[in-house]
Amino acid sequence: MAQTRKIAFIGAGNMPQSIIGGMVQGGYPADAIYASNPSQPSLDILKEKHGIHTSNDNIEVAKAADVIVLSVKPQIMADACAYLRENLPDLNQKLVVTIAAGIRIEKYHQYLGNDVSIIRVMPNTPSLVGEGFSGVVADNNASADDKNFVLEVFNYVGKTISITDEDDIDVVGAVSGSGPAYFFEFMASLQKAAEAHGLSSEDARAMVQQTALGAAAMAGKSELTLEELRKQVTSKGGSTAKGVEVYQEANIDQISERAVNAAVARNQEMAKLF
Ligand SMILES: NC(=O)C1=CN([C@@H]2O[C@H](COP(=O)(O)OP(=O)(O)OC[C@H]3O[C@@H](n4cnc5c(N)ncnc54)[C@H](OP(=O)(O)O)[C@@H]3O)[C@@H](O)[C@H]2O)C=CC1
Numbered sequence: 065m066a067q068t069r070k071i072a073f074i075g076a077g078n079m080p081q082s083i084i085g086g087m088v089q090g091g092y093p094a095d096a097i098y099a100s101n102p103s104q105p106s107l108d109i110l111k112e113k114h115g116i117h118t119s120n121d122n123i124e125v126a127k128a129a130d131v132i133v134l135s136v137k138p139q140i141m142a143d144a145c146a147y148l149r150e151n152l153p154d155l156n157q158k159l160v161v162t163i164a165a166g167i168r169i170e171k172y173h174q175y176l177g178n179d180v181s182i183i184r185v186m187p188n189t190p191s192l193v194g195e196g197f198s199g200v201v202a203d204n205n206a207s208a209d210d211k212n213f214v215l216e217v218f219n220y221v222g223k224t225i226s227i228t229d230e231d232d233i234d235v236v237g238a239v240s241g242s243g244p245a246y247f248f249e250f251m252a253s254l255q256k257a258a259e260a261h262g263l264s265s266e267d268a269r270a271m272v273q274q275t276a277l278g279a280a281a282m283a284g285k286s287e288l289t290l291e292e293l294r295k296q297v298t299s300k301g302g303s304t305a306k307g308v309e310v311y312q313e314a315n316i317d318q319i320s321e322r323a324v325n326a327a328v329a330r331n332q333e334m335a336k337l338f
Pocket residue numbers: 074075076077078079080100101102103104106122135136137138140144163164165186187188189241242
C-alpha cells in the first residue's frame with residue numbers, strides 16, 4: 065500500500081481517466097485524489113464513477129494537493145505551467161509529476177523553477193484495468209522517497225520500471241505508451257480478416273481479444289523466448305507456418321522498427337517544440 069499523499073491531476077482526459085480509475089480500483093483513497101479540467105463531462109465521469117474531488121480550476125486542486133500530476137497535451141504544457149507558477153508560490157514544496165510525452169525535465173525547470181522537483185512518468189491506457197506499464201525518471205531535486213511514492217502509485221495500475229537515463233523515456237513512450245494502439249490496430253485487422261471469412265463481428269472480436277490475452281498471459285508465465293513460444297504453435301508443414309510466412313515476408317520486424325523509430329522521433333521533436 066502506497067503512502068497516501070494528496071494527488072491533483074491537471075487535465076482529466078483519456079490517460080488520467082485510466083490512471084485514476086485504476087488507482088481507485090486498486091485501493092488508493094478516492095478522497096485523496098483531485099482532478100481539474102476546463103470542460104465538465106470528463107469531471108462528471110470521474111466524480112460519479114470514482115468519487116474523487118473535481119474542479120474547473122487548476123489552482124484550486126493544485127493548492128489542495130501534495131503532488132501535482134501534469135496531464136495536459138504537450139502543446140499546452142507551457143501555458144498550464146505558467147499559470148501554476150504565477151499562482152502557487154509554494155510550488156517547490158510540492159512534487160510535480162508529468163505524464164506528457166516528449167517534454168524534457170530541463171524544460172519543466174524553465175517553466176516552473178529550477179528548485180521544483182519533477183518526476184516524468186510514461187504510462188499507458190491499460191492502467192484502467194490494472195494492466196498498465198509505466199517508466200519513471202526523476203530529476204535531482206526529487207528525493208528517493210518521492211520516486212518510490214510515484215513508483216508505488218503506478219504499481220497500483222500495472223507494472224513499472226525505474227529509469228535513470230531520461231532519453232529512455234522516449235523509447236518507453238514509443239513502445240508501451242503508444243503500444244496499445246499498435247496492438248489494437250493489429251487486433252482490428254485480424255478481426256476484419258475473420259469477418260471476411262463469414263464469422264460474425266461479435267465472434268471475430270471475442271476470438272481475437274481472447275487470443276491476444278492468452279498469448280500475453282502465456283508469455284508472462286513462460287521462461288521461453290517469444291520466438292520459442294511462436295515455434296510451439298508452428299507445426300512443421302501446418303497452417304500456422306503458412307500464416308507466419310506472410311508476416312515474415314512483409315518483414316514484420318522492419319515494420320515494428322520503423323513504427324518505433326517514427327514514434328521516438330516525434331517524441332524528440334515534441335521536446336524541441338514544447
Ligand atoms: N493517451 C495515452 O495513451 C497517453 C497519453 N500520455 C500523455 O498524457 C497527456 C494527456 O493525454 P490524453 O489524456 O490522452 O489527452 P486528452 O486529449 O484525452 O486530454 C487532454 C485534457 O486536457 C484538458 N485541458 C486542456 N487545457 C487544459 C488546461 N489549461 N488545464 C487543464 N486541463 C486542460 C482537456 O480538456 P478539454 O477537453 O475541456 O479541452 C482534456 O480533457 C499527454 O501529454 C500525453 O502525451 C502519456 C502516455 C499515454
